[in-house]
Amino acid sequence: MELVCPAGSLPALDVALASGADAVYIGFADDTNARHFQGLNFTPQKAAIAASKVHAAGKKLFVAINTYAQAGAFQRWQRAVDQAADLGVDALILADMGVMHYARSRHPDLNLHLSVQGSATNAAALTFYHQHFGITRAVLPRVLSLKQVQQLAAQSPVALEVFGFGSLCIMAEGRCHLSSYITGQSPNMNGVCSPASAVQWQPKGEGMDTRLQGVLIDRFDATERAGYPTLCKGRFDVEGKRAHALEEPTSLNTLSLLPALQAAGIGAVKLEGRQRGPAYIGQVVNVWRQALDALQRDPTGYHVAPEWNQCLGKHAEGVQTTLGAYDRPWQ
């Protein structure tokens, strides 16, 4: 299985390569990618440096152009595709059918992957993208159980990539408008979820209120560490019960599923975190490299070393991890 690692900057990219990434994915510094954060991502010049570094290391570079092109601004997405093609990248990760159609017609030899934002969860959808745009790989949304992933892998016309570690999206990616509804900034169009510009941290007595665009997402007392106000991970009232009605702050960690994923024929495992710094990238990539190497050496003897989980736990949201939808009871 290929280890696909995030990089939001050149230092992060260096660390990802040094720590054992097989492929690194990056985005341009604008709203053409789904991690459009201030001060992150790559100008065309930096992307060219990234391409030469990755290729000098004998690894692959993917460019994510995985937001939906805004009406009247299609040229920005076209330009991103052209720039990536000029860099000789190993794949483009796309979500928008118009952008895919453009990439396929303008650069017929370019390798295309379907982004997780494309929301393809079944064989018929994958076949559609394969037939019309020649995609060779698809990243699966984090909504299928392990059994469903196994069944889909057996039928899929293209290689599948699944998420291994990182912030847990509990909604089908590409089909979640919660953040857009509250902030007006959309993951699909602007590449942002719960954008920092909409976040307010309000100290309250000994505790802290966290808000998004004025909406109270959570209220922490002095004993709790205030988490980032992501809408799906706040505490809300439902029929008089106050709880994490959607999900607790937690990260996905599928180290324990690696043998099953490999046996199912999953082609690649993706780590989330282009918004994270080099320290995160280095430690997390290193753990996954060790795990994949151990699996390769001895598939039947593979077990998750406690120190791997300890390390990932440190970097997890809310310092806890979950198998998410892969695990049926979670659903």
Place this chain on the structure above:
Amino acid sequence: MKLSLGPIQYFWSHKDVLEFYARMIETPVNTLYLGEVVCGKRRELSPIQWIDLARQLASSCGKEIILSTMTLIESGADLKGVKRLCDNEGLLVEANDIAAIHYLSEKKLPFVAGPAINIYNAQSLQFLMSQGLKRWVVPVELGQQQLRAALTPLKVKPEIEVLAWGRLPLAYSARCFTARHHGVKKDDCAFVCQQYPAGLQLKSQESQSLFTLNGIATLSGMPVNLLNHHASLTDTGVSHARISPEWEQTEIVIETFYNALRGSSTASLAGGTDGYWRGQPGIDLIARE
């Protein structure tokens, strides 16, 4: 501009569904969408029963009848259900996942692209029109300006449908939030969502109405209400204003929209949001006049 009635988003009993449509055929909506769009476990009506009901209505009530497919397809059974609806032989289908578009375009059948199909620009729209897209139900977050910009480059435009009243479908998940609220697993849900024919209200700790939990779907807390915008909807090229079924009030809403569109009444519908249409956060309330 015509009026359409979107698919029922909630889990209502077979009896309630039949009674609802018996009432709806008496209303002045032009189009009825039928089918389960949220959860594959909601089988009060099977795909075949939905097709039968749709055929029966199509032959008797003089309205346009369209079958809607599921939005999030997780299992082989879900996918079979989608295929069954697409193979209905005769009725137009609203595709809510690319799977349905795949089946319909293979058979060279025209289709309606539902609100969860991500079309945000003229290029995607044009591609899907080449595959049979006849009507575009616009993604909930597209406002007037963006819709106009998406349509401007097109020489031939599809029919355009906008959700004009009802709770906005905002997100879909593997997890059933209604089951979670009841402390049961999705596999043992005992269809608790049927206890909430209007969904389950989720509020902030300051009692602000944010979302409506509806099984695996999350809807807006308040209904969108574009009654006051009917002139700008028409101007933008919208051919169908969609009303989303709610447990209460649906007939009043239809009646009010119908009268407003004919210019025979200036009655208003209280409350709701119109932020998305105005290019603002969707939750933004209609400004007081």
